[in-house]
Amino acid sequence: MPEETAPVVRLRNSRIDLALHRLRDGKGRPLLLLHGLGERTADAVPPHLVAWPGPVWGLDFTGHGASSLPVGGGYYCEVLMSDADAALAHLGRVTVYGRGLGAYVGLLVAGARPELVRGAILDDGPGLSGGGALPPTPYVLREPLPVTGTPDPYALLELAQDVRPPDYATTYARQATTLSGLDTALAVCAVVHPPWLAAVAAEPGVRQVTRARCIDPFLGID
Amino acid sequence: MSHGIRIAVHEWGEADAPPIAVAHGGFDFARTYSRFAPVLADAGWRVVAWDQRGHGDSDHASLYSWDADLRDALAVVDSITDAPLPVMGHSKGAGVMMQFVAALPHRARALVSLDGIATRRSMPDVPDHERTKLLAGELAGWLDFRRSVVDRQRRPDTLDGLAARRARMNPRLSKEWLRYLVSVGAREDPDGWRWKIDPALRMGGFGPWRPEWGLSRLPGLGSPMLAVMGLQPEMMGWGSRPEEVEEWLPPGSRLVVLDDAGHFVHIEQPDRVAKFVLQFLDDLP
Numbered sequence: 001m002p003e004e005t006a007p008v009v010r011l012r013n014s015r016i017d018l019a020l021h022r023l024r025d026g027k028g029r030p031l032l033l034l035h036g037l038g039e040r041t042a043d044a045v046p047p048h049l050v051a052w053p054g055p056v057w058g059l060d061f062t063g064h065g066a067s068s069l070p071v072g073g074g075y076y077c078e079v080l081m082s083d084a085d086a087a088l089a090h091l092g093r094v095t096v097y098g099r100g101l102g103a104y105v106g107l108l109v110a111g112a113r114p115e116l117v118r119g120a121i122l123d124d125g126p127g128l129s130g131g132g133a134l135p136p137t138p139y140v141l142r143e144p145l146p147v148t149g150t151p152d153p154y155a156l157l158e159l160a161q162d163v164r165p166p167d168y169a170t171t172y173a174r175q176a177t178t179l180s181g182l183d184t185a186l187a188v189c190a191v192v193h194p195p196w197l198a199a200v201a202a203e204p205g206v207r208q209v210t211r212a213r214c215i216d217p218f219l220g221i222d
Numbered sequence: 223m224s225h226g227i228r229i230a231v232h233e234w235g236e237a238d239a240p241p242i243a244v245a246h247g248g249f250d251f252a253r254t255y256s257r258f259a260p261v262l263a264d265a266g267w268r269v270v271a272w273d274q275r276g277h278g279d280s281d282h283a284s285l286y287s288w289d290a291d292l293r294d295a296l297a298v299v300d301s302i303t304d305a306p307l308p309v310m311g312h313s314k315g316a317g318v319m320m321q322f323v324a325a326l327p328h329r330a331r332a333l334v335s336l337d338g339i340a341t342r343r344s345m346p347d348v349p350d351h352e353r354t355k356l357l358a359g360e361l362a363g364w365l366d367f368r369r370s371v372v373d374r375q376r377r378p379d380t381l382d383g384l385a386a387r388r389a390r391m392n393p394r395l396s397k398e399w400l401r402y403l404v405s406v407g408a409r410e411d412p413d414g415w416r417w418k419i420d421p422a423l424r425m426g427g428f429g430p431w432r433p434e435w436g437l438s439r440l441p442g443l444g445s446p447m448l449a450v451m452g453l454q455p456e457m458m459g460w461g462s463r464p465e466e467v468e469e470w471l472p473p474g475s476r477l478v479v480l481d482d483a484g485h486f487v488h489i490e491q492p493d494r495v496a497k498f499v500l501q502f503l504d505d506l507p
Contacts, residue, residue: 014371014422015284062285071226072275073293074285078429082368089369112361135435138325140289140296144225154225158289168430175358 008066011086019066020087021058028054029118031215032087032094034102037127037159038151040065048211049097053219057094059087061105063152073145073154077101077130077162081108088116095218100125101159103190104169107200110186111172114179119218121187122197123211129194131161166199177205184217224297225290230279231272231298235263241302242503244271245295247313247338247458247486249425251278251418253406254312257399258488261496267503272298274315276420278407286423288431291318292325299329308503310334312488313458317436324439332506333447334499337459337485339440340433341466360428367424374421378414381405391458392486399489440470447475448502450495452483459485476502 011018021041023033031052035041041058049056060067061080084105088094095118098106103122110120145153176185186206193201200206207217223229232252242262246252252271259269273280274291283290295318299307308331311319316338323330379387385400388407392400408415440447449471451464464479471477478498483490 012372014368068284070284072283072285072290073225074275074283074287074290076287076429078364079285082365085365085368112358112365114358138292138321138439140292140322140325141225142293142296142300158287161289163430163435165430165432171354171357175354175361178354179358 009090011090013062013083013086016062016070016083017068018062018083018086019060020090021060021066022055023058024056026052026054026056030055030057030091030094032084032091032096033058034084034096034098034106035061035064036100036102036125038064038156039099039126040150049215052215057087057091059084060150061101061155063155064150067150069147069150069152073152073158075152075155075158075162077105077108077159077164080105080159081112084109085113088113092116093118095215096120097123097214098125099123101127101130103128104130104164104196107169107172107176107186110180111175114176114185117176117180118221119182119185119187120176121209121214121218122190122200123214124190124192127159128190128192128197130159130164130196132163133165133195135163136161164194164196166195169196170199170203173200173203173206177203182221187214187217189214224275224294227275227283227294228281229272229275229294229298231270231301233268233270234259235266235268237268239263239266239268240307241268241270242308242310243295243299243302243319244269245309245311245315245319246271246274246277247311247315249277249419249423250312250315251407253278254403254486254489256402256406258492258496261493262500265500270298270302276423278418282420282422288318288321292321295319295322296326306331308332308334308506310336310499311338312336313338313485320436320439320443323443323445327444330445332445332503333443334502335447335449336487336495337450337452339449339451339462339467339470340436340460341462342433342460357428364424364428371422376416376419376421378411378416381408381415384408384415384417391456392484392489393456394454394484394490403489437470441472443472445472446502446506447472448478448499449475450478450480450487450498452480452485452487452490454482454484456484
């Protein structure tokens, strides 16, 4: 029987309150789930991750799920990376599993905190492509968007335009690989490979895996 | 109000004079134009500047981004006029207003960029493995800062202490002018003076942005452009060279190069820079 309400830990990232959900207990290193653009942490551990031996947690990004809504937008992926880092400050060493937007943020935080992120799994999901490899034609939103709750429409707009150059993404992949000391620092199970992910997937230390076996590279490591 | 954020607007000149919208640079504030703007106002312009979110007297926000600054700029311009007007900016503010002109050509008559064209990356030119380490340190530093930023306050100091800190960015300014900048850019708390800027903001940056992206918007701009560059090297400057900038400028642009001024051309040489700007504005079709 799944628990009725997952226990929630409230974290703080600057002025934002973040919701970190404990989906399941377990022994050993936690698995941290990062959702896709416009999503929130799932109610239960997805089937392809149930074999993870440790506890499973899920973080709601700024403006998503049970995390707080900022006023006036201003989203970009590096800020969500600091959301994930707030979860690392609470959980310590984790393996990260990210869907879509969460896959890109998982890559960023794996590169920025290579001693805390013991592997990251990058999967398909909403917001995987971001705004592409080059800035789109600039557009300025004039009328305020109606904000009625999460997901924040400013997040949906701005994170859909967040530019992700392949050589920027590979910088993080190289950091994750060289500074984590792991043979496999990143596992890609996404079927779709937008330019940033195609470049990452071609880096040494990055392994292609099936979704069913995506946790395998990170089971036997410290 | 811009998307729920209160923006403080500062004006010089007559209310019915033709307007010009002026954006300040990153970590600065509107009243750094207090010496420069009156010269334009005396020549018949209504100069409208604003404190960007998190800066000066505007609201501190939960998040800050380039796009949010651009929306705030449009909200300010909307509050002035629907007609096309000249826009101007210093440093990052010039970059924001360049994007304003690119995105909204029907709202802009001309663009003035005060030392606002970046041609190089801030990261030093070092081998790849060295760069990996540098970036790793930069990223960890930023994340550590984010972890520490909850309820953080800026360090209090005396007015003269803050003036001395500002002098590191503006080495050629008089003490009197530096003290003035502190008196408007900082506030006096019971335990001392603090810069008003949001303590959650941090200098230095990383991220996917690269100067080619800004440069590549320049040649297609449909408005006349004046670019002023200060060549004295400074910590806040871009290190851009005129020959690197020139080839990107849109047709009919003017480039003014000041060998003896630094990055803050309008603060350092307000009368001289205002003269170039007025000449450019007078010559507009």
